[in-house]
Amino acid sequence: MRYYAAPMEGLTDLVWRQAHQRYFGGADRYYAPFLSPPENRVPVKKKMAELLPQANPGAPLIPQLLAKDGSCAAWMIGALRQMGYREVNLNLGCPSGTVTAKGKGAGMLRDLDALDRFLDTVFSEAGGPISVKTRIGVEKPEEFGPILEVYGRYPIAELIIHPRVMRQLYRGQADRAAFEAALPACKAPVCYNGDLASPGELAAAQARWPGLSGLMAGRGLIADPALFRKARGGPPASRQELQGYMNDLYAGYTAAFGSPQAAISRMKGFWSYTIGLFEGAGKLEKQLKKLRDPWEYEVVASQIFTLPLR
Ligand SMILES: Cc1cc2nc3c(=O)[nH]c(=O)nc-3n(C[C@H](O)[C@H](O)[C@H](O)COP(=O)(O)O)c2cc1C
Structure with missing residues (x-):
């Protein structure tokens, strides 16, 4: 099973990614915190410096976009491809009020026609591989079926599912039952994300869903940077x-x-x-x-x- 380090704005930036690999490693991939494509289409130097391939040696890094305008996102994907990246991830899960009020992140899940148009533009103008990180709805998990129908229309390289709804923010538990119920309707390879904080929880997820493409951890990996190493049988952090x-x-x-x-x-x-x-x-x-x-x-x-x- 592949282990992914989750994108976390304000934590998992360049400095952290390099220090984490230097001391603990164990992540097969690192996802960069979201980047908003600038409307004027002039890349912000400081933000792009975070993603310079020569500054990010080691395990593969997947840049992530938080966007609402499909053409602008496709343009930014093109700019990232010119830097040498192949896969780019789309953030359809951020629950922060300032983001969702603008109809971005998990706010994209409110209007499925608009979501469909966004993905149609991104996939036709940028091409693949593009992965998606998503929540399972805005208000309730029952919304996920129709959301998956929209995702099913596009060649999504990997679907990373954090089974909480937008309104929940980070409260309560990740809804593993809703995640499991949705699996048969997922056409893309699926990665599970949410509340994986110990090697035991990683092993349980792996045993319960052996067909997944990956397991992603965020807060659990910051809390214990040796989490993935331990899950692979290595020593705890000294x-x-x-x-x-x-x-x-x-x-x-x-x-x-x-x-x-x-x-x-x-x-x-x-x-x-x-x-x-x-x-x-x-x-x-x-x-x-x-x-x-x-x-x-x-x-x-x-x-x-x-x-x-x-
Ligand atoms: C402080 C913080 C910042 C986050 N930033 C991002 C982000 O930039 N992009 C994203 O897709 N998710 C972001 N997330 C969500 C995490 O990637 C992850 O989906 C969430 O924390 C649940 O996983 P966990 O239980 O393993 O932490 C953030 C979460 C937190 C707590």
Whole structure:
């Protein structure tokens, strides 16, 4: 089974992807956080720099687009192909209010005629391979049947299904029963995504759905960067690895953002997941949330690394 690192805006960027591979590896593919094709069709240099192939050595990287205009998306796919990418992923799952209010992401699932026109334009103007990452509806899982009928009209290279509806955001559980019920109606190879946070959960998903093309993890992989390595029978993350990884992230973001203060806010995002690997981190976690100065960050982080690992 192939394991995919999920796209996560604000987390799984270039700095993280390289640090993750350097210390833990185990992902067969990395999906880049979404990119919105600019309406004026002038690529934003800083955003494109994230995707430069020479800056992304290692496991294959799949760029992802968050778009509503099919022609603009097809143009951007062409630009990405010129950079050397083959597969491009379409984001039809982002539930954030600012995105869905513009009819993008999971907001595309509200109007299936518009979705059909969008896909028709993208597939006829850009050609394949194009994969799709989708939620199973806006309000309720019963909407997924008609959505799959639309997807079935296009040669989607892979359908990554996160079985939550848009309204749910990240609440509750991923609806594995709805996912399973939908499988016979899926024409494209299917990847499952949602709440895979331990090697046991990855193994259970693999045993339950052996025909899938892949399993994708997001929050579980940030929480335990050795998740995929462990699922393949490898060792858990050691203290030295975690320390090297988090220090490399801090140094990488300090360089990328131009200041350690800006890097701290990004590091707090990582720590909010990864702190769970350390036993008895409650007090340090509270300090971490409040601190602002680089020296404070460095002191608290070094104290976290002395805690026992779970
Ligand atoms: C902070 C955050 C940022 C995310 N950014 C993206 C994104 O850019 N593109 C996307 O398709 N999904 C995005 N997602 C959704 C994840 O890729 C994934 O589908 C979701 O977290 C469920 O999988 P998980 O339970 O393994 O985390 C994001 C999720 C979170 C929590």
